[in-house]
Amino acid sequence: MQFSSPFNPASPEGAATKSLLELVLWLGAGVFVIVAGLVLIAAVRFRARPGAPEPPPVQVRHQWEYVWIAAAVAILIAIFIPTVAMMRATAPPGGSEDPSPDLIIIGHQWWWEIRYPNSHVVTANEVRIPVGRPMIARLESADVIHDFWVPQLARKEDLTPGYPTTVVLRADRPGTYLGACVEFCGVGHAWMRISVIAEFPQAFDAWLASERRPPPAPSTPDAIAGAKLYESLSCDHCHASAVAVGPDLTHIATRVTLAGGRMPNTPENLARWLADPQALKPGALMPDFRLAPDQIRDLVAYLETRR
Ligand SMILES: [Cu+2]
Numbered sequence: 001m002q003f004s005s006p007f008n009p010a011s012p013e014g015a016a017t018k019s020l021l022e023l024v025l026w027l028g029a030g031v032f033v034i035v036a037g038l039v040l041i042a043a044v045r046f047r048a049r050p051g052a053p054e055p056p057p058v059q060v061r062h063q064w065e066y067v068w069i070a071a072a073v074a075i076l077i078a079i080f081i082p083t084v085a086m087m088r089a090t091a092p093p094g095g096s097e098d099p100s101p102d103l104i105i106i107g108h109q110w111w112w113e114i115r116y117p118n119s120h121v122v123t124a125n126e127v128r129i130p131v132g133r134p135m136i137a138r139l140e141s142a143d144v145i146h147d148f149w150v151p152q153l154a155r156k157e158d159l160t161p162g163y164p165t166t167v168v169l170r171a172d173r174p175g176t177y178l179g180a181c182v183e184f185c186g187v188g189h190a191w192m193r194i195s196v197i198a199e200f201p202q203a204f205d206a207w208l209a210s211e212r213r214p215p216p217a218p219s220t221p222d223a224i225a226g227a228k229l230y231e232s233l234s235c236d237h238c239h240a241s242a243v244a245v246g247p248d249l250t251h252i253a254t255r256v257t258l259a260g261g262r263m264p265n266t267p268e269n270l271a272r273w274l275a276d277p278q279a280l281k282p283g284a285l286m287p288d289f290r291l292a293p294d295q296i297r298d299l300v301a302y303l304e305t306r307r
Helices: 012-045 060-090 201-212 221-232 267-275 293-305
Strands: 103-108 111-118 121-126 128-129 134-139 146-149 157-159 166-169 177-179 194-201
Touching: 012 060, 103 146, 103 157, 111 128, 121 128, 121 201, 128 134, 128 201, 134 157, 157 166, 157 293, 194 201, 221 293, 267 293
Parallel strands: 103 134, 128 194
Antiparallel strands: 103 111, 111 121, 134 166, 146 157, 146 177, 177 194
16 A cells, blocks of 8 residues: 655645644744754853863843744744634535535444434445545544544544534546545554545446445345344344444445455455454454354355445
C-alpha cells in the first residue's frame, strides 16, 4: 500500500487542510529555530571558563517580557484566523447534522461499517465515491471514540459515541485514497484502516447497482456445502447488516482487503482468516471456530461466490 500524503491533496477540502498544516509547520519551524538558536548561543557564549569568577546576577528587563507575550499572541492569531477559515471551507453545506447524508460511516472496534442509506447498500472498510461529486458522510461510533482521517480528501474528525458529525468526502481525480482510525481505540487499532476508492460516475453507479443485487446462488458442490455451513454456524448472527457486529458479507468477494486493511482479499487470505482470526489480528472480535480444513475450503468457496 502506498503512502497517502496530506501534502498531495485531491479535493478542495484536502487542499484547505494542507494550507493550514503548512502554515502551522512553518510557524512551528520558525519558533523552533529561534528558541534552539538562542539556547545554543547562550550555551556557547556564556559557558564556564577555567578561572573565571562567579557571573553577576542577571537583571530582568521587563520590556522584553512584553515582547514575548506579544509574539506568542501574534502567532496564536496567525493560526486561529486561518483555522476558522479552513473549518468554514471544509464544512458540510447542510451543517453538522445533515438529515439525509449520502453515506453513513460507523466506526467499530476495529473496522468501518459503510452505509449508502439512499440505496440500502452496506459494505465495510472501503468507501466508493464518484469522482467530483461531494458526498456528505455522517460519522458515528458503535462503541468507543474513533477518528476518521483520509489525509488527501477530507478534514480529520472524531467519531464520538452518541454525537454524530458530518464531513464532506470528495475526490477530484480517480484513485484509492488511504486513511486510518487515528484515535487509539484498543488492541486492534493499528489494523483499522479505511480506503476511499474514487471512480468515474459510470463505474460507481455500476458498482452500486451490483451491490444492490443479491449475489448469485452458489452452484459448485464446495460452495453449496459452504453455504450450509455458513447457515449452521450462524455467521450472520454477527455479519448480517442489521446486526453489524462484524462487516456485512453479502458482497465480500468484491472487496479489495480483509479485516480493516489487514491483508488483500484473496482466497488464501480468507482461508487464513477463518482458520485463526486472532492470529492475524490480535483482539479481533470474531471467534475462532476451530474449523477443519475441508470446512474452511467450503466456506471460502461459498464466500467467493458472494459478489
Ligand atoms: Cu481506532
